[in-house]
Amino acid sequence: MVVRIALDVMGGDNAPEATLRGALLACAPDNPRALAPERILLVGESDAIRHKLTELGSTLEFPIQHASQVIGMAESPALALRAKPDSSIAVCVGAVKKGAAGGLVSMGNTGAVVGAATIGLGTLEGVRRPAIAVTLSLTGQPVTFLDMGANREAKPQDLLQFASMGAVYMRDCLGVAEPRVGLLNIGSEPSKGTELLKEAYPLLAAAGARLNFVGNVEGNTIFGSVADVVVTDGFTGNVVLKLLEGFSGFMLQLVMAELKAHQVAWSKEALSNVKRRVDYAEYGGALLLGVNGVVVKGHGRSDAVAVANALAVAARTVDSNVNQHIIEGLRAQSA
Amino acid sequence: MVVRIALDVMGGDNAPEATLRGALLACAPDNPRALAPERILLVGESDAIRHKLTELGSTLEFPIQHASQVIGMAESPALALRAKPDSSIAVCVGAVKKGAAGGLVSMGNTGAVVGAATIGLGTLEGVRRPAIAVTLSLTGQPVTFLDMGANREAKPQDLLQFASMGAVYMRDCLGVAEPRVGLLNIGSEPSKGTELLKEAYPLLAAAGARLNFVGNVEGNTIFGSVADVVVTDGFTGNVVLKLLEGFSGFMLQLVMAELKAHQVAWSKEALSNVKRRVDYAEYGGALLLGVNGVVVKGHGRSDAVAVANALAVAARTVDSNVNQHIIEGLRAQSA
Numbered sequence: 273m274v275v276r277i278a279l280d281v282m283g284g285d286n287a288p289e290a291t292l293r294g295a296l297l298a299c300a301p302d303n304p305r306a307l308a309p310e311r312i313l314l315v316g317e318s319d320a321i322r323h324k325l326t327e328l329g330s331t332l333e334f335p336i337q338h339a340s341q342v343i344g345m346a347e348s349p350a351l352a353l354r355a356k357p358d359s360s361i362a363v364c365v366g367a368v369k370k371g372a373a374g375g376l377v378s379m380g381n382t383g384a385v386v387g388a389a390t391i392g393l394g395t396l397e398g399v400r401r402p403a404i405a406v407t408l409s410l411t412g413q414p415v416t417f418l419d420m421g422a423n424r425e426a427k428p429q430d431l432l433q434f435a436s437m438g439a440v441y442m443r444d445c446l447g448v449a450e451p452r453v454g455l456l457n458i459g460s461e462p463s464k465g466t467e468l469l470k471e472a473y474p475l476l477a478a479a480g481a482r483l484n485f486v487g488n489v490e491g492n493t494i495f496g497s498v499a500d501v502v503v504t505d506g507f508t509g510n511v512v513l514k515l516l517e518g519f520s521g522f523m524l525q526l527v528m529a530e531l532k533a534h535q536v537a538w539s540k541e542a543l544s545n546v547k548r549r550v551d552y553a554e555y556g557g558a559l560l561l562g563v564n565g566v567v568v569k570g571h572g573r574s575d576a577v578a579v580a581n582a583l584a585v586a587a588r589t590v591d592s593n594v595n596q597h598i599i600e601g602l603r604a605q606s607a
Numbered sequence: 608m609v610v611r612i613a614l615d616v617m618g619g620d621n622a623p624e625a626t627l628r629g630a631l632l633a634c635a636p637d638n639p640r641a642l643a644p645e646r647i648l649l650v651g652e653s654d655a656i657r658h659k660l661t662e663l664g665s666t667l668e669f670p671i672q673h674a675s676q677v678i679g680m681a682e683s684p685a686l687a688l689r690a691k692p693d694s695s696i697a698v699c700v701g702a703v704k705k706g707a708a709g710g711l712v713s714m715g716n717t718g719a720v721v722g723a724a725t726i727g728l729g730t731l732e733g734v735r736r737p738a739i740a741v742t743l744s745l746t747g748q749p750v751t752f753l754d755m756g757a758n759r760e761a762k763p764q765d766l767l768q769f770a771s772m773g774a775v776y777m778r779d780c781l782g783v784a785e786p787r788v789g790l791l792n793i794g795s796e797p798s799k800g801t802e803l804l805k806e807a808y809p810l811l812a813a814a815g816a817r818l819n820f821v822g823n824v825e826g827n828t829i830f831g832s833v834a835d836v837v838v839t840d841g842f843t844g845n846v847v848l849k850l851l852e853g854f855s856g857f858m859l860q861l862v863m864a865e866l867k868a869h870q871v872a873w874s875k876e877a878l879s880n881v882k883r884r885v886d887y888a889e890y891g892g893a894l895l896l897g898v899n900g901v902v903v904k905g906h907g908r909s910d911a912v913a914v915a916n917a918l919a920v921a922a923r924t925v926d927s928n929v930n931q932h933i934i935e936g937l938r939a940q941s942a
Contacts, residue, residue: 410857411857421793424793424800424801425801425802456846458756458759458842458845458846458849465759465842466759466760466842467760490846490849490853491845491846491847491848491849491850491851491852491853491854492849492850492852492853492856493853494850494853495853495854495856495857496853507793507800507801507843508842508843508846510793510826511791511793511825511826511843511846511847512826512846512847512850513826514793514825514826514827515826515827515829515847515850515851516826516850516854517826517827518825518826518827518828518829518830518831519826519830519851519854519855520854520858521827521830522745522746522830523855523858523859523881524858526881527862527881530880530881545865546858546861546862546865
C-alpha cells in the first residue's frame with residue numbers, strides 16, 4: 273500500500289508556484305530518491321492547482337484534494353484555524369487523521385501548522401509534548417536540534433523525551449547508529465545551568481544504554497561535532513534557530529562587502545555553497561516529532577528544492593516507521 | 608585626583624605577555640584615548656612584571672601591586688577564591704574595595720572574577736543582581752546585550768533593572784542619546800515567550816519616558832539595528848554569546864574553505880576585518896554592571912589590542928560616572 277504525503281500547496285511565501293515546482297522536483301526521474309506522483313496528495317484550491325500544473329507543463333497524475341480556504345502567513349493561528357475550517361492546512365491534517373495520508377508537508381503559517389497538527393492528530397502514546405526538530409549539516413554531518421519552538425517552557429521529563437525522540441529520528445532516518453545526545457547548556461559540568469537543566473541532566477544520564485548521552489554541550493562547541501542530537505527547551509531552541517538564521521545572513525553580507533572592498537573577485541558560487549550549508553530550509557525544514565502522524569514544516573521562503581527536500585524527509589520518516597519506534601523507545605524508558 | 612584601573616596582569620591565556628603589552632598599548636602616545644601610565648595599577652607577581660616590562664623595553668612608570676597567587680583559567684571559582692586569598696583577581700577586587708582603584712580589568716577565570724567582584728564589592732544601591740553586559744558593533748553601531756551570564760535565572764524585575772543599567776551605559780559611555788531597549792524573545796507580540804518575558808514586558812512598557820522600550824526583538828532581527836540594548840536572562844544570554852562565538856568562527860572557516868576550493872584569491876585582510884566585527888574580544892570584553900565598582904572581564908584569549916580596549920572601556924566607565932547614574936536611574940524607577 274502506498275502511504276501518501278499531503279502537501280499544503282497554498283502555504284509559504286512563494287506558493288503555489290514553489291510548492292508545485294517542489295512536487296515536480298520530488299518526482300523527477302533523475303532524483304535518486306524520486307517519489308511516485310501518486311504518493312503526493314496536493315491540497316489546496318483545486319482549479320488553481322490544475323491550472324498551475326498545466327502552466328508548468330506537467331503531465332504527472334498527482335492526487336488532488338480541494339481546500340477552499342488559505343491561512344495567511346501573518347494571521348493569528350488560533351483565530352485563523354477557527355475561522356477557516358477548510359483551510360489547506362486543516363485539510364492536510366484531516367487527510368492524515370483519516371488515514372488518507374501518512375504525513376504532511378506545509379511551508380505555511382508555523383503556529384497554524386503546529387496548532388492544527390497537535391490538536392488534530394494528538395500525541396503519540398506516551399508523549400508528553402511534541403517537539404520541533406531541525407536538522408542542520410553545518411559541519412557536513414547532520415545534527416538534529418530539538419525543541420526549536422513547539423513549547424515555550426519544558427519540564428525535565430520533556431527534555432528526556434525530546435532526547436529519546438531525536439535519537440530515534442537520527443537512527444532511523446539519518447542512519448546514525450548510536451546517536452550522541454547532548455544537552456544545550458552554559459557549561460560542561462552536571463551542576464551548570466538552570467534548575468530545569470540541573471534536573472534533566474541526571475534523568476538523561478540515568479537512561480544508560482538506551483541513550484548515548486554525552487553530557488552538556490555549549491553554543492561554541494556544537495559546531496565541532498560533539499553530538500548528533502542537541503536537546504533544549506523550546507524557548508532557547510527558537511532563540512538559537514532565529515539567531516543562526518539572522519547571523520548567517522548577516523555574516524555573508526559582511527564577507528561579501530569586505531571582499532568587494534578589497535577588490536577580491538569573490539565567487540558567487542562559493543558563497544552560495546556556504547549559504548546552503550547554514551540554511552535549514554535546505555534540509556527540508558522542521559519536523560514536529562511526537563504527534564500521531566508525520567508533520568514537516570518548511571520555511572515560509574522555501575523554494576522548489578526546499579519543498580522537494582521536505583517531501584523527501586516526510587516520506588523517509590513515514591517509511592522508516594519513526595513514530596512506532598518513538599513509542600517503543602518511550603515505553604522502554606518508562607518501564 | 609586620578610582614578611586608577613587595576614589590571615590583573617596574571618589573568619588570561621596569554622598572560623602576562625598580552626596583558627602587559629595591552630597596558631603599554633593603552634598608554635601609547637599615538638592612541639587618541641591614551642591613558643597615563645599612573646592610571647594603570649598592575650597587579651600580579653611583581654618581580655615577574657618588572658622583568659617582563661624590561662624585556663618589552665618599557666620605560667613607563669606603572670604603579671605595581673604585588674599578588675603572590677594566580678587562579679588558573681580552569682580552576683573551580685569558588686574553591687580557588689577560598690584557597691588563594693592573595694590571587695591577582697582577589698587583589699584587584701581588594702584595590703577597588705579600598706578605593707585604591709575605581710575599576711578593574713581581568714582576562715582571567717570568569718567565574719572567579721564575577722564571584723570575587725560580586726561578593727567583594729557588593730551591589731550598587733537598589734540593584735537586585737549584577738548583569739554581564741557585552742557590547743558588539745556587528746552592524747557598525749554598538750549594541751549592548753545583557754545579562755550574558757552573571758545569573759542563571761532571572762525575575763521580571765531583574766530584566767527591568769538590566770534594561771535600565773544597559774541604557775545608562777549606552778548613553779554615558781557610547782553616546783547614544785536615547786538608547787532603544789528591546790527584550791529578546793521568540794515573537795514580537797507582548798504575549799509571546801516564557802512566563803518571565805510575559806511578566807517583564809509590561810514592566811518595561813510601564814517605565815514610560817524613563818526607558819525607550821521598543822518591545823520584543825528576535826534573534827533574526829537583532830542584526831538589523833532594531834535596538835541599542837538587548838535584554839535577556841543570563842542563561843539565554845550566555846547561550847547566545849557562545850553561539851555567536853562558535854558560529855562566527857565556524858562560518859569564517861567555511862567561507863575560507865569554499866573560496867579556496869573555488870580558487871578565489873581570498874584576502875586575509877578582508878576576512879580578518881570580518882572577524883574583528885564579530886569578535887567581542889575586540890570591544891574590550893564584558894562589563895559587570897551593578898556592582899559597586901567598575902569591572903571589565905575580557906576574553907581569556909585576549910591579545911594586547913583587546914586588553915588595551917578593555918582598559919579604555921574601564922576608564923571611560925569610571926570617568927563617565929556610570930554607576931552613580933545607574934543608582935539614580937533605579938531610584939527614579941522605583942519612585
